[in-house]
Amino acid sequence: MKTMLLRGLFGLLLTSLLASAYATTVHADELIVYSGRKDKFIKPLIEKFTSETGIKVVLHSAKSTALLNKLRVEGDRTTADLFISNDAGNLQTGRQLGLFASIDSKIANTIPTSLRAEDNSWIGLSARARVLVVNKNAKDIGFVKSVFDLADPRLKDRIAITHSGNGSFIAGVTVYQLSKDDAFVANWLKGMKKNTGSKLFSKHSKIVKAVAQGKKDVGLVNHYYIYRHLAKHPDAPISILLPDQGKDDIGVAWNVAGVAISKHSNKKVLAEKLVSYFVSAAGQAQFAGVNSEYPAREGIPAASQVPAAGSYKVADVPMTALGKHRIDTLNLLDKVGMP
Amino acid sequence: MSALEQTFVTEPAWPIKTWQSLQRKVGWLGLLATGIVAIAAVPLLFVLYSSSQLSLDGWQSLWSERLPELLWNTLSLAVLVAIGSFALGVSSAWLIARRQFAGRCLAIWLMVLPLTIPTYVFAHIYTIMFEDDGWIGSIWLAVFGNTVAIPDLYSIGGVTFILSIAGFSYVFLLVSSALEHSNPSLEEAARIQGLSPLQVFWHVNLPLLRPAIAAGLALVVLHVLSDFGAVSMLRYQTFTLSIYLQMEGRFDYQGAAGLSLVLVFLSLAFLVMERYSRRRQRYYATGTQQRRVSRRRATTTELGMIWTWLGLITLFAFLLPLAWMLEWSWQAWQDDVLDATFWGYVSNSLLVAAGAATIAIIAAFPVAFFHTRKRSTLSTSYIQLSSIGFVLPGPVIALGILSFILVVLAPLYGGMTALLMALVIRFLPLALQSQEASLQHLTPSIEQAGRILGAGPLENLRRVVLPMISNGMIVAWVLVFIDALKELPATLILRPTGFDTLPVRIWIEASEESLELAAPAALMLVVGTLPALWLMMRNNRQSGSSE
Numbered sequence: 053m054k055t056m057l058l059r060g061l062f063g064l065l066l067t068s069l070l071a072s073a074y075a076t077t078v079h080a081d082e083l084i085v086y087s088g089r090k091d092k093f094i095k096p097l098i099e100k101f102t103s104e105t106g107i108k109v110v111l112h113s114a115k116s117t118a119l120l121n122k123l124r125v126e127g128d129r130t131t132a133d134l135f136i137s138n139d140a141g142n143l144q145t146g147r148q149l150g151l152f153a154s155i156d157s158k159i160a161n162t163i164p165t166s167l168r169a170e171d172n173s174w175i176g177l178s179a180r181a182r183v184l185v186v187n188k189n190a191k192d193i194g195f196v197k198s199v200f201d202l203a204d205p206r207l208k209d210r211i212a213i214t215h216s217g218n219g220s221f222i223a224g225v226t227v228y229q230l231s232k233d234d235a236f237v238a239n240w241l242k243g244m245k246k247n248t249g250s251k252l253f254s255k256h257s258k259i260v261k262a263v264a265q266g267k268k269d270v271g272l273v274n275h276y277y278i279y280r281h282l283a284k285h286p287d288a289p290i291s292i293l294l295p296d297q298g299k300d301d302i303g304v305a306w307n308v309a310g311v312a313i314s315k316h317s318n319k320k321v322l323a324e325k326l327v328s329y330f331v332s333a334a335g336q337a338q339f340a341g342v343n344s345e346y347p348a349r350e351g352i353p354a355a356s357q358v359p360a361a362g363s364y365k366v367a368d369v370p371m372t373a374l375g376k377h378r379i380d381t382l383n384l385l386d387k388v389g390m391p
Numbered sequence: 392m393s394a395l396e397q398t399f400v401t402e403p404a405w406p407i408k409t410w411q412s413l414q415r416k417v418g419w420l421g422l423l424a425t426g427i428v429a430i431a432a433v434p435l436l437f438v439l440y441s442s443s444q445l446s447l448d449g450w451q452s453l454w455s456e457r458l459p460e461l462l463w464n465t466l467s468l469a470v471l472v473a474i475g476s477f478a479l480g481v482s483s484a485w486l487i488a489r490r491q492f493a494g495r496c497l498a499i500w501l502m503v504l505p506l507t508i509p510t511y512v513f514a515h516i517y518t519i520m521f522e523d524d525g526w527i528g529s530i531w532l533a534v535f536g537n538t539v540a541i542p543d544l545y546s547i548g549g550v551t552f553i554l555s556i557a558g559f560s561y562v563f564l565l566v567s568s569a570l571e572h573s574n575p576s577l578e579e580a581a582r583i584q585g586l587s588p589l590q591v592f593w594h595v596n597l598p599l600l601r602p603a604i605a606a607g608l609a610l611v612v613l614h615v616l617s618d619f620g621a622v623s624m625l626r627y628q629t630f631t632l633s634i635y636l637q638m639e640g641r642f643d644y645q646g647a648a649g650l651s652l653v654l655v656f657l658s659l660a661f662l663v664m665e666r667y668s669r670r671r672q673r674y675y676a677t678g679t680q681q682r683r684v685s686r687r688r689a690t691t692t693e694l695g696m697i698w699t700w701l702g703l704i705t706l707f708a709f710l711l712p713l714a715w716m717l718e719w720s721w722q723a724w725q726d727d728v729l730d731a732t733f734w735g736y737v738s739n740s741l742l743v744a745a746g747a748a749t750i751a752i753i754a755a756f757p758v759a760f761f762h763t764r765k766r767s768t769l770s771t772s773y774i775q776l777s778s779i780g781f782v783l784p785g786p787v788i789a790l791g792i793l794s795f796i797l798v799v800l801a802p803l804y805g806g807m808t809a810l811l812m813a814l815v816i817r818f819l820p821l822a823l824q825s826q827e828a829s830l831q832h833l834t835p836s837i838e839q840a841g842r843i844l845g846a847g848p849l850e851n852l853r854r855v856v857l858p859m860i861s862n863g864m865i866v867a868w869v870l871v872f873i874d875a876l877k878e879l880p881a882t883l884i885l886r887p888t889g890f891d892t893l894p895v896r897i898w899i900e901a902s903e904e905s906l907e908l909a910a911p912a913a914l915m916l917v918v919g920t921l922p923a924l925w926l927m928m929r930n931n932r933q934s935g936s937s938e
Contacts, residue, residue, distance in 0.1 A: 110889035117639045
């Protein structure tokens with residue numbers, strides 16, 4: 053009995069080794085995409101692309117930062133052809149580490165210069181806005197016009213923000229840091245820390261839910277989380293507030309999700325096909341559709357419920373800055389002790 | 392070619408000389424063990440190398456800014472989880488070992504089943520349950536209204552709760568087996584002298600159980616130190632999480648290595664303490680005549696109390712999470728989202744875990760065998776070096792292996808080699824411990840008898856040694872299999888492209904909040920672990936009754 057068991061184990065070992073040999077075979081016409089974007093917001097596009105072109109795509113999903121680390125350590129051994137991230141900070145960091153190849157300017161030029169790298173080593177595909185979500189029934193909230201008002205003592209225990217490990221939160225703080233100065237932003241963070249107490253949110257969707265249920269009056273989120281909640285609960289008493297729209301105000305912070313081609317990919321032609329599909333009118337419309345984001349390409353409208361791009365003021369910070377100043381922001385958050 | 396041979400014969404190059412002298416000193420077995428230990432030490436070498444690159448300023452800023460807080464966070468968590476696991480594990484083990492009651496066999500199973508649920512699944516499920524509209528949150532609000540706030544899991548208390556229910560089973564297993572094998576005469580003598588049962592427990596059982604408790608708690612503490620899933624979901628900054636963030640968010644590998652080095656020293660201190668306490672175990676075990684422990688039948692009141700306590704433990708440590716998984720899996724089943732890809736994740740997971748477990752027991756054998764045969768400083772240090780997997784955080788092991796393979800074995804990169812290697816190194820200590828324990832029964836005279844009767848070394852190994860330790864081998868395989876099946880951080884980093892396992896999917900789906908997809912994956916982890924657990928429990932019972 054026991055020897056049989058042991059033999060069985062050796063058999064298993066053999067099978068697993070064979071299986072591993074099988075798993076390592078990479079097909080010549082297959083694209084490998086490291087994707088830090090949520091599966092359900094990228095899979096529909098990939099499937100459409102494969103059905104139209106017949107090019108197979110393997111999606112390797114994980115956190116953007118983890119994948120960037122993987123690309124960096126792998127160096128020229130990487131099997132990745134493309135890298136997709138939902139944070140311009142990551143994309144720009146990858147560029148600074150020299151991990152990406154330039155994308156053909158014919159493809160890149162469809163995207164406005166502010167939403168891509170100077171050398172086209174990465175391009176933005178869809179943009180998200182850092183906005184406030186407000187409970188319509190909240191009292192004494194009229195004075196809130198700016199994200200910086202979240203530090204106002206009048207909002208004690210009434211605001212909802214994510215913890216400072218959240219990529220969107222970090223990118224937002226970078227924009228504020230570049231629009232104001234470090235001391236100002238540090239004070240703002242300290243004020244918010246006082247207002248939240250220990251109750252921080254792990255997810256943006258939970259912030260919207262808490263505001264909708266009236267547990268909190270105002271929250272700082274990416275705009276599409278509001279529409280995602282409204283799609284499920286059309287009667288939720290929440291509305292979007294575009295912050296910092298006054299004459300001297302900094303405007304709304306934007307961030308982009310984007311794509312880059314690995315410097316060590318040997319399938320650049322195929323990879324560029326996928327990128328051109330992403331920036332095509334059809335692909336861009338899909339980005340607007342799956343997640344209510346702003347298509348990066350000009351002239352493709354966002355979903356109708358979303359405030360139109362160009363109808364409000366956006367902070368004048370190029371997306372590349374999100375990578376260049378990322379470490380500064382992390383240091384500032386550490387210094388303040390933002391939880 | 393012949394010219395080359397010529398030079399070898401007349402003047403061996405230095406590597407060959409060293410090789411020959413090594414072989415003379417430690418034998419083939421020793422060489423094999425040396426090779427395996429060298430591979431197991433790769434992540435440690437990576438840490439040593441990377442942290443040696445850290446400048447003095449880097450060390451100073453780590454020392455002044457990060458370390459005090461991290462040390463306090465990590466140590467206080469370890470102490471609290473140790474207390475929690477002690478309370479749950481020792482109490483349940485004592486009740487089950489000393490009382491005969493209806494459903495006792497079921498109770499044993501219920502205390503071990505939490506091992507099938509990984510910490511990140513516990514953390515994920517309980518954060519949802521403790522929300523206002525979650526199962527526990529809504530009951531809480533109904534009972535207390537808004538007067539008492541719902542406990543916040545994103546705190547040291549929450550992390551302690553999660554890690555205690557996830558880890559107490561180790562204490563339970565070790566303590567109940569020690570209780571089964573302890574000498575009842577001592578307890579009876581104490582009772583005759585007029586001590587109450589509680590006094591007997593404090594003055595007789597507890598001191599005798601100290602080695603088992605220490606071993607169990609050391610296992611729990613090592614799991615706390617290396618836990619990645621729960622602390623990162625609950626954002627509690629321990630060394631492991633902080634090392635991960637340092638690497639991932641800041642690309643600061645040297646800082647991460649510096650922190651890892653401190654963690655290594657911390658964990659080694661625990662390991663040394665555990666070894667020290669186990670040294671006494673031998674003393675206790677010698678000279679006692681073996682007599683079966685008789686269990687007293689529980690009275691009706693006792694029965695009620697026993698099941699209230701055990702029921703409460705199992706409710707939180709297994710039944711509630713299971714019910715949650717079933718509910719959402721049912722939802723997923725109805726929505727028809729469990730397609731072929733999902734079953735692909737299941738088979739990927741089983742394959743990787745089985746492969747890692749098999750390689751681990753094969754790799755552990757020479758090291759354990761070498762140690763039992765020679766018992767030298769060298770062999771002891773081999774055992775300690777192989778414990779490195781338990782001491783280093785998963786992300787660091789993964790990075791070490793990744794760098795090693797890219798530099799040394801580059802052609803193998805991209806397949807399963809890196810993943811399997813990391814899993815084997817991580818869980819080698821588990822395999823070693825149980826093999827070492829069973830090899831202790833193997834006295835040299837048994838082997839010598841085999842040799843005298845004419846068996847060659849290989850036949851002796853096959854017909855005498857392996858059959859005698861096959862129980863230990865099976866336990867080792869099961870332990871590694873269970874942990875490898877649940878492993879998250881190294882798998883996240885090292886899995887081949889597009890190769891997703893259940894833990895990876897749970898991680899991804901949980902961060903996307905698609906409960907329908909996370910729940911069936913978690914459920915399949917539980918189901919996948921059950922046969923392995925059954926094998927181990929059956930084995931335990933057999934070895935228990937044969938004595």
